[in-house]
Amino acid sequence: MKPSKQNLDASADRLMDELIALRRRIHEHPELAFEEHETARRVQEFLSRLRIGFRSGIGGTGIVAMLEGAAPGPTIAIRADMDALPMSEPAGLAFTSKLPGKMHACGHDAHTAIALGVAAVLSEQREHLSGSVMFIFQPAEETLSGARAMLEAGAFDDPKPDAILGFHNWPQLATGTVGWHPDAVMASSDAFDVTLKGVAGHGAHPHLAVDAVVGAAQFINQMQTIVSREIAPISSAVVTIGRINGGTVRNIIAPSVEMNASVRTLESDIADKIQAAVRRILDGLKTGLRVDYDLKWTKLTPVLRNDKPTMSRVLNVAREMLGPANVIEMPFPTMGSEDYAWFAERVPSAHLRIGSKIDGHETAIHRTDYQLNEKVIPLGTKLMVRAVLELMR
Numbered sequence: 001m002k003p004s005k006q007n008l009d010a011s012a013d014r015l016m017d018e019l020i021a022l023r024r025r026i027h028e029h030p031e032l033a034f035e036e037h038e039t040a041r042r043v044q045e046f047l048s049r050l051r052i053g054f055r056s057g058i059g060g061t062g063i064v065a066m067l068e069g070a071a072p073g074p075t076i077a078i079r080a081d082m083d084a085l086p087m088s089e090p091a092g093l094a095f096t097s098k099l100p101g102k103m104h105a106c107g108h109d110a111h112t113a114i115a116l117g118v119a120a121v122l123s124e125q126r127e128h129l130s131g132s133v134m135f136i137f138q139p140a141e142e143t144l145s146g147a148r149a150m151l152e153a154g155a156f157d158d159p160k161p162d163a164i165l166g167f168h169n170w171p172q173l174a175t176g177t178v179g180w181h182p183d184a185v186m187a188s189s190d191a192f193d194v195t196l197k198g199v200a201g202h203g204a205h206p207h208l209a210v211d212a213v214v215g216a217a218q219f220i221n222q223m224q225t226i227v228s229r230e231i232a233p234i235s236s237a238v239v240t241i242g243r244i245n246g247g248t249v250r251n252i253i254a255p256s257v258e259m260n261a262s263v264r265t266l267e268s269d270i271a272d273k274i275q276a277a278v279r280r281i282l283d284g285l286k287t288g289l290r291v292d293y294d295l296k297w298t299k300l301t302p303v304l305r306n307d308k309p310t311m312s313r314v315l316n317v318a319r320e321m322l323g324p325a326n327v328i329e330m331p332f333p334t335m336g337s338e339d340y341a342w343f344a345e346r347v348p349s350a351h352l353r354i355g356s357k358i359d360g361h362e363t364a365i366h367r368t369d370y371q372l373n374e375k376v377i378p379l380g381t382k383l384m385v386r387a388v389l390e391l392m393r
Contacts, residue, residue: 030084033140059149069129080115117381173355307348
């Protein structure tokens with residue numbers, strides 16, 4: 001007889017002390033993109049104890065594990081990210097980061113613990129499963145490069161899942177609630193790097209040089225007109241130049257300036273329009289100011305969209321478990337990005353934000369004061385177990 005939801009929840013509750021302790025050990029040893037060797041080792045040890053087979057080294061430090069049920073059926077994937085951020089965590093926690101300049105300021109340590117909790121609960125039910133569960137432990141989400149690396153390394157090759165579940169803790173939402181959005185959830189992200197190339201000269205003789213700094217100033221000013229004058233007001237787009245570097249001393253005209261920028265949109269064709277506008281502006285500077293340029297444009301991740309039928313089934317599970325009032329439709333998508341979108345492009349997907357707020361502590365991801373309510377671990381485990389079973393039906 002298949003276990004009841006109460007029995008599944010009880011299994012999750014029995015694991016909680018172990019999962020929270022694991023989350024804290026990972027938190028103490030944060031690892032940056034494609035450096036998640038210790039985290040991957042802990043994941044592999046946990047999976048081995050559960051007798052769940054896995055492939056390691058997928059796309060660098062990624063892991064793909066497969067829990068096979070007793071009967072044939074669909075393959076449902078669940079993804080957890082593992083990497084940390086290059087930030088220093090202030091002292092105060094009993095399990096503060098032991099590695100200077102590295103911090104789990106986004107909660108990927110808890111995401112890993114939740115996915116392992118799902119693996120542990122469902123491994124006890126192998127004989128009742130009709131289908132398989134794929135567990136994806138992904139590196140390098142923060143650099144928006146791990147998901148594509150795993151796919152290029154064959155994460156979905158054998159087998160390709162029939163659906164995938166994603167989630168992210170959200171400290172602005174009360175613990176015990178989940179948030180969702182019906183369509184676009186997170187923005188696409190493109191990166192571009194520009195080098196403007198002029199001719200060096202003495203500051204006293206500008207007519208004998210080509211000033212790359214002047215070119216950079218005009219480029220930055222003209223960039224601001226792309227969103228305000230070329231993109232429809234009802235469409236969302238952000239263009240940010242986050243770094244600029246050029247020149248050496250005050251009396252030498254700079255021969256080159258380097259700029260690094262990002263583009264975020266909620267519509268795939270908008271990013272293409274922005275790229276065309278950037279190239280047009282650079283061509284204009286080449287004609288008008290005599291500065292040449294090199295441009296490198298990289299598509300980091302597409303827009304993350306939910307599959308509506310898949311999301312509908314997951315929301316029904318969430319409402320039954322948490323109550324309808326605690327399943328909150330978010331009023332707007334975020335212009336932040338998530339490379340889980342590469343998985344969601346391949347197969348039907350549902351992505352949730354799981355509330356992780358600590359009462360009285362106002363924070364957000366990617367802040368040094370970030371911390372999550374560890375009750376999100378049992379809640380996330382139970383919710384994802386039920387969602388996987390629903391999608392396997």
